[in-house]
Amino acid sequence: MTDLFNYNRRPASVTHVGALDIGGENPVRVQSMTTTNTNDTEASVAQAERIVEAGGELVRLTTQGRREAENLRNINAQLRADGYTTPLCADVHFNANVADVAALYAEKVRINPGNYVDPGRTFKMLEYTDEEYARELRKIEDRLTPFIEICKQNHTAVRIGVNHGSLSDRIMSRYGDTPEGIVESCMEFLRIFKKHGFSDIVISIKTSNTVVMVRSVRLLVAEMDREDMHYPLHLGVTEAGEGEDGRIKSAVGIGALLADGIGDTIRVSLSEDPECEIPVAKYLTWHIRRRQGHLLIPAEQAADFDYLRPERRKTTAAGNIGGENVPVVIATRRAEDLTNEISSPGLPTPDYIYVQGELPEKLSEKQKYILDFNAYAALAAENRLPEKNVFPIFPVTGMPFISSVHAPVKFLVLKYGTPSEEFLACLKAHPEVVVVCMSSHQNRLGDQRALVHQLMVAGVKNPVVFAEMYQHSNATQHPSPITAKEQFQLEAAADMGALMVDGLTDGLWLMNDGDLAQEDVEQTAFAILQAGRLRMVKTEYISCPGCGRTLYDLRTTIARIKEATKGMTGLKIGIMGCIVNGPGEMADADYGYVGAGPKKVSLYRKKVCVEHNIPEDEAVEHLLALIKADQKTEE
Structure with a gap:
C-alpha cells in the first residue's frame, strides 16, 4: 500500500535487458526512441548514439514490418562495433510475427496488448458472451506462447505496453474507455507470461491524458500486488507535445507517480529530436530522488480518501475559490x-x-x-x-x-x-x-x-x-x-x-x-x-514524438498548426504521425490530424474520420476550415 506522506520506492522485481537491469534497487532508467527509418542502418545508428551520448540507457526503434525487425541485427552489430553496449528495444504493433523476429535481434521487444493479436480498434460496440470472451483469451495465449519461448531462448526481455488509444474492441466491450479497462488489457497478458514462467517483463500504461495515465498506473500497481506480481514499470505521457507544454505535461504525469515511489524507467515523449528528451528525463529523476531519506511525516490518511479512484475534495466556496469553481x-x-x-x-x-x-x-x-x-x-x-x-x-x-x-x-x-x-x-x-x-x-x-x-x-x-x-x-x-x-x-x-x-x-x-x-x-x-486537466486556458496540442512510422514532416507541421490556431482557446488538437494510436488518443481531442500514407493526411472530428487522404500541403488549411465551419455552426 502506498504511503501518501513518506517517500519510498515501490519494491519491484528486477528485469534484465541485455546488460541493463531495471527495477529493484537500480536507479530509475531513462530512455528514448529513434525517429529514423529502421531500414536505414546508418541513420538509425547515428541517432541511437546521440541518444546514448545524451545519457539514454535504452534505445527503442519502430519495427512495423519484418524488414525493419531483420535490420535490427545490422543496427545492433554496428552499435557494438562502435563500442556501445546500450540495449535496443523493438517496438511492435499489429503484427505478432514481427515480434518473433525482433526478439532474435533486440534485447527487448515492446508489444501492445491492444493490437498484438486483436485487430486494430474499430470503435464499434461489439458484444461478447463469456464463452466468446474466454475463446479470445485462449487465442491470445496460443499466439503468445511461441513468442515467450523465443524470448526465453534468446534472453530477450518484453515490455507490455498498453496505450489508451489502442485498447481492443473486446476490452472496450467489457470495461469501456476506463482505467479499469486499461489495467485489464495489461493483466490479461501478464497472467499468461506468469503462467509460462517468464519474468523479464517491464510494463507501461500510456495516455495523453495525465489524469487517466496516473490513475491507471495506480490501479495497475494495486492489481499486480493483489495477484503477487511486482514487475518494474515504465512511465510516460504519450503524445505530450513539444516545448514548454510538452515538458510540463510529462512532468505532471510522470512526476505524480515518481513522487509516490512508482516507476523504474521513464521516457519523456517530446515532438523534438529524441536526444532532447534525455536531459528532461534525467532532471526529473534527480528532482524526485532528492526526497530520499527525508524526516518522517507522521500523518493520518482521511478515511474517505480513495487513492485509486480519487474525487475532488468537497469544499465550501470562498468567493470564487473552491466549491465547483476551477482552481x-x-x-x-x-x-x-x-x-x-x-x-x-x-x-x-x-x-x-x-x-x-x-x-x-x-x-x-x-x-x-x-x-x-x-x-x-x-x-x-x-x-x-x-x-x-x-x-x-x-x-x-x-x-x-x-x-x-x-x-x-x-x-x-x-x-x-x-x-x-x-x-x-x-x-x-x-x-x-x-x-x-x-x-x-x-x-x-x-x-x-x-x-x-x-x-x-x-x-x-x-x-x-x-x-x-x-x-x-x-x-x-x-x-x-x-x-x-x-x-x-x-x-x-x-x-x-x-x-x-x-x-x-x-x-x-x-x-x-x-x-x-x-x-x-x-x-x-x-x-x-x-x-492536470483542471483548467483550460489555451489550445492543447496532443502531438506524438514521431518515429520511423511518421508519414510527414511532424515538427514543421506542428509549428504550422500552432501558428494557425494560436488565437483559439480551449480546443484540443491531436497531431499524429501515423494511425497506430491516432484515433484512440484523439478520442480526447476535438480535432485530429493523422498521417494516412506518404504525404497524405486524414482529419478527424473527435474519433470520427471526416476527410481522407488529403495532400499534406493542403491539410492544415482543411483543418482550419473544419474548425471554423464547426464554430460557425455552434453560433
Missing part, C-alpha cells in the same frame, strides 16, 4: 511593478495578485488583490479600502485577528505541523478563509498532502491553495543542459502532479526567488493546471 492562480507582484496590463495580450491573467503590504496607486476593477492583513486593517480603519477586490492574508501568528477583520474572502498561510487546535477551530468558524498551504519540507508532496488530510479528518471544508516556492536563477542554475526556467517548470509540475490527481487543488501560487521573468512563473501555473 485559481495567485501571483506575487510588487505594487510599483503593476501596470494596467497585468499579463501580455492573449495570455491568461492571474485571478489574484499578492501585493504584500502596499496597494498600487491605480487598481484595476477587473483584478483581485491580496494585501497583508495589517495593511488591510489600517486602510479599513481609515475608510480607504476598496470594497470589492482587495482581500487580507494572515500568517499563522495573525490568526487571532481574523475575526476582527471583515472581508468576504480571507487567506491564512499554514504549514503541516502547526498546532491544530487553534487553526481547526478558526477554520470551522470562518468558512470564508482560504488555506494557503506552504511547505519547506524535503518531501513537500507528503507534507502538503498531510495538511489537507488533517483538514479532511477534522471535517474542515475550507478551500486549499498550494503555494510552492523555488529558487532558480540563470546565473546559478543546476549543472544541466536544460535552462533554469525549464528546471523551475519541471519541478513545479512534478510537485503538483499528485496533488491535482488526488483532487485536493483549489488553487496554485507559484513563487521563484531568482531572476526568472514573473510572467513566466505565472503562465507556468496556468500550464500546470491545464496539464
Whole structure:
C-alpha cells in the first residue's frame, strides 16, 4: 500500500535487458526512441548514439514490418562495433510475427496488448458472451506462447505496453474507455507470461491524458500486488507535445507517480529530436530522488480518501475559490511593478495578485488583490479600502485577528505541523478563509498532502491553495543542459502532479526567488493546471514524438498548426504521425490530424474520420476550415 506522506520506492522485481537491469534497487532508467527509418542502418545508428551520448540507457526503434525487425541485427552489430553496449528495444504493433523476429535481434521487444493479436480498434460496440470472451483469451495465449519461448531462448526481455488509444474492441466491450479497462488489457497478458514462467517483463500504461495515465498506473500497481506480481514499470505521457507544454505535461504525469515511489524507467515523449528528451528525463529523476531519506511525516490518511479512484475534495466556496469553481492562480507582484496590463495580450491573467503590504496607486476593477492583513486593517480603519477586490492574508501568528477583520474572502498561510487546535477551530468558524498551504519540507508532496488530510479528518471544508516556492536563477542554475526556467517548470509540475490527481487543488501560487521573468512563473501555473486537466486556458496540442512510422514532416507541421490556431482557446488538437494510436488518443481531442500514407493526411472530428487522404500541403488549411465551419455552426 502506498504511503501518501513518506517517500519510498515501490519494491519491484528486477528485469534484465541485455546488460541493463531495471527495477529493484537500480536507479530509475531513462530512455528514448529513434525517429529514423529502421531500414536505414546508418541513420538509425547515428541517432541511437546521440541518444546514448545524451545519457539514454535504452534505445527503442519502430519495427512495423519484418524488414525493419531483420535490420535490427545490422543496427545492433554496428552499435557494438562502435563500442556501445546500450540495449535496443523493438517496438511492435499489429503484427505478432514481427515480434518473433525482433526478439532474435533486440534485447527487448515492446508489444501492445491492444493490437498484438486483436485487430486494430474499430470503435464499434461489439458484444461478447463469456464463452466468446474466454475463446479470445485462449487465442491470445496460443499466439503468445511461441513468442515467450523465443524470448526465453534468446534472453530477450518484453515490455507490455498498453496505450489508451489502442485498447481492443473486446476490452472496450467489457470495461469501456476506463482505467479499469486499461489495467485489464495489461493483466490479461501478464497472467499468461506468469503462467509460462517468464519474468523479464517491464510494463507501461500510456495516455495523453495525465489524469487517466496516473490513475491507471495506480490501479495497475494495486492489481499486480493483489495477484503477487511486482514487475518494474515504465512511465510516460504519450503524445505530450513539444516545448514548454510538452515538458510540463510529462512532468505532471510522470512526476505524480515518481513522487509516490512508482516507476523504474521513464521516457519523456517530446515532438523534438529524441536526444532532447534525455536531459528532461534525467532532471526529473534527480528532482524526485532528492526526497530520499527525508524526516518522517507522521500523518493520518482521511478515511474517505480513495487513492485509486480519487474525487475532488468537497469544499465550501470562498468567493470564487473552491466549491465547483476551477482552481485559481495567485501571483506575487510588487505594487510599483503593476501596470494596467497585468499579463501580455492573449495570455491568461492571474485571478489574484499578492501585493504584500502596499496597494498600487491605480487598481484595476477587473483584478483581485491580496494585501497583508495589517495593511488591510489600517486602510479599513481609515475608510480607504476598496470594497470589492482587495482581500487580507494572515500568517499563522495573525490568526487571532481574523475575526476582527471583515472581508468576504480571507487567506491564512499554514504549514503541516502547526498546532491544530487553534487553526481547526478558526477554520470551522470562518468558512470564508482560504488555506494557503506552504511547505519547506524535503518531501513537500507528503507534507502538503498531510495538511489537507488533517483538514479532511477534522471535517474542515475550507478551500486549499498550494503555494510552492523555488529558487532558480540563470546565473546559478543546476549543472544541466536544460535552462533554469525549464528546471523551475519541471519541478513545479512534478510537485503538483499528485496533488491535482488526488483532487485536493483549489488553487496554485507559484513563487521563484531568482531572476526568472514573473510572467513566466505565472503562465507556468496556468500550464500546470491545464496539464492536470483542471483548467483550460489555451489550445492543447496532443502531438506524438514521431518515429520511423511518421508519414510527414511532424515538427514543421506542428509549428504550422500552432501558428494557425494560436488565437483559439480551449480546443484540443491531436497531431499524429501515423494511425497506430491516432484515433484512440484523439478520442480526447476535438480535432485530429493523422498521417494516412506518404504525404497524405486524414482529419478527424473527435474519433470520427471526416476527410481522407488529403495532400499534406493542403491539410492544415482543411483543418482550419473544419474548425471554423464547426464554430460557425455552434453560433
